Amino acid sequence: MATASSVESILIVDCGSTVTRAVLIDLVDGRYRFVAKGEALSTLNGADGDLLTGVYQAFRQVEEITGRVLLDEAGQLITPEQAGAHGVDVCLVVSNAGRPLKLVVVGLSDQVSLASTYRAVLSNYAVVEHVVSPDVGLRRQRGVEDELAQIQELQPDVILLTGGVDGGSGGLLTDLAEVVSLSCSLLPPSLRPRVIYAGNNAVREQVVDIIGQSSEVVVVENVRPNLESENLEPLSAMLNELYRQRKLSQLPGFETLAGWSEVPVMTSSRTFGYVIKHLAQLWGRGHNVMGVDIGATMTAVASVVGDRFSLVSRPDLGIGWSAGCVSSRTGIDNIIRWLPYDIDRETALNRVVGKQVRPTSLPHTREDLYLEQAVAREALRLALEEGGARRSPRQPGGLQLEIIVGSGGILTHLSQHGQAVLVLLDAIQPMGITTLWLDATSLAVPVGAVATVNPLAATQVMEGDAFLNLGTAICPVGGGVRPGDVILRLRIRYSDGRTLDVEVPYGSIEVIPLPLGEEAGLEVRPLKNFDIGVGPGRKREVSRLVGGMMGIIVDARGRPLELPADKTERLERLRQWYSNVGA
Amino acid sequence: MRCPTQVKVSPNTLVRRARRLSLPGKVMVQVGDPVEPETVIARGPCRTVVRVVDVAAALNVTDHEVTQCLEKQVGQPVAVGEVIASKKGRSGLFGRSCRSPVNGSLMALVRGRAMLHVGLEEEIELMAHLRGAVVEIIPDYGAVVESWAALIEGVWGCGGESFGVLKMLVTTPDEPLSATAIDVSSQGCIIVGGSLTDSVALMRAAEVKVQGIVIGGIHAGLIGVRGEFPFPIVATDGLGALPMSEPIFDLLRARAGEQAALSGRMEHGGMRVRPEVVIPSAAPGEPARRSDGAALREGDMVRIGREPYLGRLGFVQAVPPGVRALSSGVASPGAEIRLEGGEVVFVPLANLECIRDV
Numbered sequence: 046m047a048t049a050s051s052v053e054s055i056l057i058v059d060c061g062s063t064v065t066r067a068v069l070i071d072l073v074d075g076r077y078r079f080v081a082k083g084e085a086l087s088t089l090n091g092a093d094g095d096l097l098t099g100v101y102q103a104f105r106q107v108e109e110i111t112g113r114v115l116l117d118e119a120g121q122l123i124t125p126e127q128a129g130a131h132g133v134d135v136c137l138v139v140s141n142a143g144r145p146l147k148l149v150v151v152g153l154s155d156q157v158s159l160a161s162t163y164r165a166v167l168s169n170y171a172v173v174e175h176v177v178s179p180d181v182g183l184r185r186q187r188g189v190e191d192e193l194a195q196i197q198e199l200q201p202d203v204i205l206l207t208g209g210v211d212g213g214s215g216g217l218l219t220d221l222a223e224v225v226s227l228s229c230s231l232l233p234p235s236l237r238p239r240v241i242y243a244g245n246n247a248v249r250e251q252v253v254d255i256i257g258q259s260s261e262v263v264v265v266e267n268v269r270p271n272l273e274s275e276n277l278e279p280l281s282a283m284l285n286e287l288y289r290q291r292k293l294s295q296l297p298g299f300e301t302l303a304g305w306s307e308v309p310v311m312t313s314s315r316t317f318g319y320v321i322k323h324l325a326q327l328w329g330r331g332h333n334v335m336g337v338d339i340g341a342t343m344t345a346v347a348s349v350v351g352d353r354f355s356l357v358s359r360p361d362l363g364i365g366w367s368a369g370c371v372s373s374r375t376g377i378d379n380i381i382r383w384l385p386y387d388i389d390r391e392t393a394l395n396r397v398v399g400k401q402v403r404p405t406s407l408p409h410t411r412e413d414l415y416l417e418q419a420v421a422r423e424a425l426r427l428a429l430e431e432g433g434a435r436r437s438p439r440q441p442g443g444l445q446l447e448i449i450v451g452s453g454g455i456l457t458h459l460s461q462h463g464q465a466v467l468v469l470l471d472a473i474q475p476m477g478i479t480t481l482w483l484d485a486t487s488l489a490v491p492v493g494a495v496a497t498v499n500p501l502a503a504t505q506v507m508e509g510d511a512f513l514n515l516g517t518a519i520c521p522v523g524g525g526v527r528p529g530d531v532i533l534r535l536r537i538r539y540s541d542g543r544t545l546d547v548e549v550p551y552g553s554i555e556v557i558p559l560p561l562g563e564e565a566g567l568e569v570r571p572l573k574n575f576d577i578g579v580g581p582g583r584k585r586e587v588s589r590l591v592g593g594m595m596g597i598i599v600d601a602r603g604r605p606l607e608l609p610a611d612k613t614e615r616l617e618r619l620r621q622w623y624s625n626v627g628a
Numbered sequence: 629m630r631c632p633t634q635v636k637v638s639p640n641t642l643v644r645r646a647r648r649l650s651l652p653g654k655v656m657v658q659v660g661d662p663v664e665p666e667t668v669i670a671r672g673p674c675r676t677v678v679r680v681v682d683v684a685a686a687l688n689v690t691d692h693e694v695t696q697c698l699e700k701q702v703g704q705p706v707a708v709g710e711v712i713a714s715k716k717g718r719s720g721l722f723g724r725s726c727r728s729p730v731n732g733s734l735m736a737l738v739r740g741r742a743m744l745h746v747g748l749e750e751e752i753e754l755m756a757h758l759r760g761a762v763v764e765i766i767p768d769y770g771a772v773v774e775s776w777a778a779l780i781e782g783v784w785g786c787g788g789e790s791f792g793v794l795k796m797l798v799t800t801p802d803e804p805l806s807a808t809a810i811d812v813s814s815q816g817c818i819i820v821g822g823s824l825t826d827s828v829a830l831m832r833a834a835e836v837k838v839q840g841i842v843i844g845g846i847h848a849g850l851i852g853v854r855g856e857f858p859f860p861i862v863a864t865d866g867l868g869a870l871p872m873s874e875p876i877f878d879l880l881r882a883r884a885g886e887q888a889a890l891s892g893r894m895e896h897g898g899m900r901v902r903p904e905v906v907i908p909s910a911a912p913g914e915p916a917r918r919s920d921g922a923a924l925r926e927g928d929m930v931r932i933g934r935e936p937y938l939g940r941l942g943f944v945q946a947v948p949p950g951v952r953a954l955s956s957g958v959a960s961p962g963a964e965i966r967l968e969g970g971e972v973v974f975v976p977l978a979n980l981e982c983i984r985d986v
């Protein structure tokens with residue numbers, strides 16, 4: 046394996062279910078820089094039915110841009126880099142192109158072990174199809190028969206068995222292990238699921254003995270070693286590994302790709318998590334960072350709040366293949382409420398579900414674009430809610446974040462950045478002062494992959510090329526006022542000596558110019574006991590604010606954001622907001 | 629530039645379909661056997677049945693005491709009425725016994741409950757689903773059937789598979805399927821309409837027991853309803869009150885009265901698939917002249933998959949280089965399409981579907 050110090054050129058291949066990208070990073074004048082990107086529609090489900098077709102198309106684009114030859118005459122990637130800019134030193138492969146892992150979860154208690162298990166599952170590309178628990182019907186005789194029949198019918202990829210704190214009594218767990226073993230034995234060997242045991246360590250041997258008679262069982266550390274704490278990473282890592290083994294490795298072309306990769310193929314959602322972790326480390330302790338990736342098959346939310354890292358990966362909340370799922374989960378009315386134009390429910394529903402059957406299609410009209418962005422808001426809102434968005438202990442009513450990174454074509458392939466700003470603020474509703482970054486060239490996942498093997502390269506690309514500063518959002522929280530009441534006073538001191546004083550009324554969203562890269566000082570005085578993250582009524586100063594594409598965005602629409610129930614009023618309000626941010 | 633999405637619409641092409649049980653069973657055909665839709669390709673179990681008997685409750689003992697009462701060991705067969713476990717009463721009188729309600733074998737004892745393996749549930753018969761010939765055997769699971777047939781791929785589907793006689797219930801591709809057109813003569817048929825926007829028509833189809841529905845567009849609001857209906861539905865053009873594309877309508881109309889196989893599946897074996905209509909032909913055809921995946925060229929027939937031209941057909945007039953900004957503000961490579969009526973519009977490549985005879 047090439048050492049980090051010997052590596053100059055890095056090629057990252059990201060195979061999604063919809064789009065395949067090839068990103069080239071290289072050492073330029075002593076710093077790692079993003080050099081070129083090739084992008085093609087993924088070719089797994091089409092006539093080709095092979096990942097590699099889309100990969101080769103993406104490679105060709107990189108070759109055309111750079112003049113570099115990536116493949117040899119046999120169609121194999123050239124590594125390490127040869128004289129004459131042939132090949133690359135290192136290739137990394139990332140993918141979520143396989144279907145999600147199908148899970149059955151077997152556990153003791155909804156409130157304890159099962160709850161922790163769900164949180165571990167949330168960070169993986171997996172779907173819980175069924176839950177078996179004494180809390181839910183297993184006590185009944187008929188319950189066991191039904192559960193065994195259900196598991197046979199589902200034919201899950203993995204059965205997760207959890208429960209009990211370490212050292213506790215394990216009688217019920219061994220009984221559950223018997224049920225798991227029975228259910229596996231009822232299936233032919235080729236269809237038997239892998240079993241992961243992530244429960245009470247005192248009965249590990251017994252559980253392995255019982256289940257091992259009918260299926261392969263893997264033991265990881267207890268997700269809930271005691272009532273006070275949880276340990277999700279071992280289970281999460283094992284699910285990730287099984288996804289690679291049981292889903293990705295079955296895809297045509299995967300073996301070749303995996304052979305090119307310097308390290309085992311990573312999943313896109315986990316590498317997105319790595320880049321957010323890396324970013325939080327660079328910013329230092331105490332800075333809360335969140336990244337959101339809204340894609341065709343999946344919505345991922347990664348965050349570092351305090352010392353805790355959280356990753357939620359929801360394969361049922363994408364805005365392409367899963368658009369219909371988002372609509373059925375939230376209801377079409379919750380999607381329509383974000384639109385600045387009138388549309389009947391039937392038409393909206395047809396267009397949303399229509400996107401599901403044509404997930405790679407693009408919005409041609411402005412109305413269709415707004416509709417897709419409305420679906421994106423709801424997908425992100427659901428992912429945040431179901432993942433349990435972390436809130437600052439100082440501000441129980443609000444989510445304080447230093448940085449939000451937005452990724453995904455619905456945010457990045459836009460001519461008006463105000464639309465991306467609105468989607469992020471409407472869905473996440475942060476409070477305080479937050480800088481919004483955009484993953485404008487879809488580098489977040491590739492940089493996350495690079496961070497695992499060459500942190501220096503990841504840092505330099507992140508600092509130089511990866512993210513576009515959209516602007517700084519100021520979001521006060523409070524109540525007891527009427528729309529139009531002034532709740533905030535700002536003073537901006539520009540670098541050329543100018544000073545601008547602004548009063549912001551409640552219910553509005555305003556944009557104050559501060560060009561990209563220009564620095565300014567900022568003083569924010571909340572009125573009427575509103576809070577911008579340092580306590581009600583307390584002013585806040587930022588000595589060095591760097592301008593983004595949208596300057597300073599003051600979101601005084603309130604938290605939680607409530608839209609008028611009256612349609613006419615809502616449309617008028619939305620149109621005003623869209624207009625104010627240039628959307 | 630490569631055509632991103634292709635929809636197969638072919639009057640006569642070689643169709644190969646793997647017919648496979650989900651659990652191992654017995655294959656009933658051999659390579660070379662001619663098959664009809666109802667020919668049984670393989671027989672296999674639906675699932676294994678287990679009966680649970682609460683021995684502890686029957687004997688009025690604790691879970692732990694049951695093992696001492698067992699008269700059958702794990703793995704041993706049991707017959708219906710046979711004693712699984714018993715408890716003697718004091719002084720040998722008034723004991724209790726627990727008898728098996730089924731023929732089977734004792735699989736396990738869990739918390740005082742006996743798990744009895746009863747055997748395999750009723751066999752399922754996997755049918756060929758279309759007329760053709762067996763060209764390959766999949767040992768223990770099934771076979772591959774091949775047929776020269778008309779093939780129409782849809783964009784949305786639901787339900788499983790069915791086969792039946794194709795029956796047109798409309799005369800033009802934009803005519804919605806109405807409940808009044810569905811009468812008892814549609815029983816056992818795969819009925820064809822322009823669009824499906826009416827739940828009454830859906831219910832009427834279920835009443836007369838059709839074998840399936842093929843329409844151009846289906847209203848998304850009916851998708852929740854369709855779960856109650858026992859037949860597959862295939863929408864060839866999309867969601868909403870969309871008419872059926874003319875080439876598809878013409879092909880179905882030309883083959884009306886013939887046996888057709890319908891599949892509403894959108895996923896199979898973990899991969900995404902297209903729902904489809906397959907109509908076996910009387911005679912073999914010619915292999916397709918252009919291979920699947922060929923570049924988009926001037927003169928190609930395309931269908932547009934998004935507003936404002938959703939469902940409209942046209943022909944490629946030019947494929948300009950570079951990208952162009954759409955009214956949404958999104959920039960994309962695309963093609964100039966001449967619509968029916970002569971209007972020429974720019975459409976992003978991602979929104980085009982090549983209608984291909986392959």
